Amino acid sequence: MSSYPARAVVDLAAIRANVETLAARAPSAQVMAVVKADGYGHGLVPSARAALAGGASWLGAAHVSEALALRAAGLDARILTWLYAPGAPLAEAVAADVDVSVSAPWALDEVVAGARQVGRTARVHLKVDTGLGRSGSMPSEFPALLDAALRAEASGEVRVVGIWSHFAWADAPQHPTVRAQAEVFAAMVGLAESRGARLEVRHLANSAATLTNPAVHYDLVRPGIAVYGLSPMPDLADAAELGLVPAMTLEAELALVKRVPAGQGVAYGHLYTTAAETMLGLVPLGYADGIPRHASERGPVLVGDRRLTVAGRICMDQFVLDLGPEARESAGDRVVLFGPGTAGEPTAEDWARASGTIGYEIVTRIGARVPRVYVGTE
Ligand SMILES: Cc1ncc(COP(=O)(O)O)c(C=O)c1O
Structure with a gap:
């Protein structure tokens, strides 16, 4: 184990089991x-x-560099990349047998150029903006993009x-946009098929839709957060209720335990002042490690x-931490910030609530300097 006084322990068996659970929820797809943002x-x-190992056959990567890293690691699954700007290494992606998303005519042109450069046919997924207002071609422009792609085909x-x-x-x-987006999607798929597209995969469902909306599973579902065991809709159902197991446990060793008098201000700005003589414990994780500063005075831990x-x-x-006057802890004792929640420890969702954000942000922001320790390997 590394000498770093903290670590993110990642349970790969949980990831495997979560994918099995998701696959069972979408049996026809x-x-x-989705493993973007360093999984x-x-x-x-x-x-x-x-x-x-849990049954996924595709991997989703936002950036081309992530897709290429997966291929370089020898993973031979289908890989889709979808977020790039002009000048991205699309020839490399095509050469590495990575599927590429196309949202605009310039992107199609660059994929075609990349395919010519490496002498291979590029596999493309045309993305339509059915209402998210983010990436994808607007429905009004989609027919022209589709026709251009079919000409390149x-x-x-x-x-x-x-x-x-x-x-x-x-x-x-139940939000009306869900149905509205599904209708636009069905119309665009129908249009593509009527113009001769021979589609292999139509895909729309993220984690929440995979778990709640079988009508939009189509041929492929794209869960991200649920793969890692967090609920995509914590206000409706927690991870356990969805049959998911949070895969990451963030823990540290106390770096110092010391007695201080009553009235001792604690850390920058003295937001906290001891009410009586007590023992303070120092946890060697901070915002550079991804612990949200917004959780000051609120973040929960298990000691x-x-x-x-x-x-x-x-x-x-x-x-x-204020360990209290009778504390028996000493430097080196374990502190758990979050984990699956099954042994009394808080969850990433608890930290999300304590800092006014979502569980996604809590796990993705854990800093690169925090070592990942893998358990649950076969
Ligand atoms: C295009 C796309 N598909 C699927 C996902 C997975 O979403 P979730 O993590 O909510 O399952 C994401 C993540 O934001 C995404 O950007």
């Missing part, structure tokens, strides 16, 4: 495990391998294998069998 902070390649430069889109509000399954709250400001590399 293939599963693309949502859990580690790109180990997470991808665990997801494939006729000349052998690309193969249009997919049409896809992304929801704005899948975490509120031994006690739930405590961050005392004072979260600093760059550390924060403080």
Whole structure:
């Protein structure tokens, strides 16, 4: 184990089991495990391998560099990349047998150029903006993009294998945009097929839609957060209720325990002041490690069998706990910030609530300097 006084322990068996659960919820579809952003902070390649072991057959990567890293690691699943600007290494992606999303005419032109450069047919997924208002071609412009892609298919430069889109509000399954987006998607798929597209995969569902909306599973579902065991809709159902197991446990060793008098201000700005003589414990994790400063005075931790709250400001590399006057802890004792929640420890969702954000942000922001330790390998 590294000498670093903290670590993110990632349970690969949990990732595997979560993908099995998701696959069972979408029995008619293939599963693309979304592993962008370093596997949502859990580690790109180990997470991808665990997801494939759980039954995923596709991997989703936002950036081309992530897709290429997956291929370089020897993963032979289908890989889709979707977020790039002009000048991206698309020839390299095509050469590495990576599927590429196309949202605009310039992107199609660059994919065609990349395919010509490496002498291969590029597999493309045309992305339609069905209402998210983010990436994807607007429905009014989609027919022209589709026709251009089908012309490039006729000349052998690309193969249009997919049409896809992304929801704005899948975490509120009754929200009217869910149905509206699904209708636009169905219309665009119908249009593509009527113009001769021979689609292999139509895909729309993220984690929330995979879990709540079988009507939009189509041929492929694209869960991300649920792969890592967090609920995509914590206001409706927690991870356990969805049969998911949070895969990351963030823990540290106390770096110092010391007695201080009553009236001792704690950390920058003295947000917290001891009411009586007490023992302070120093946790060597801070905002440079991704611990949200917004959770100052609110973030929950488990020390031994006690739930405590961050005392004072979260600093760059550390924060403080008031262990109480009778504390028996000493330097080196384990502190758990979050984990699956099954042994009394808080969850990433608890930290999200304490800092006014979502569980996604809590796990993805854990800093690169925090070592990832993998357990649950076979
Ligand atoms: C295009 C796309 N598909 C799927 C996902 C997975 O979403 P979730 O993590 O909510 O399952 C994401 C993540 O934001 C995404 O950007």
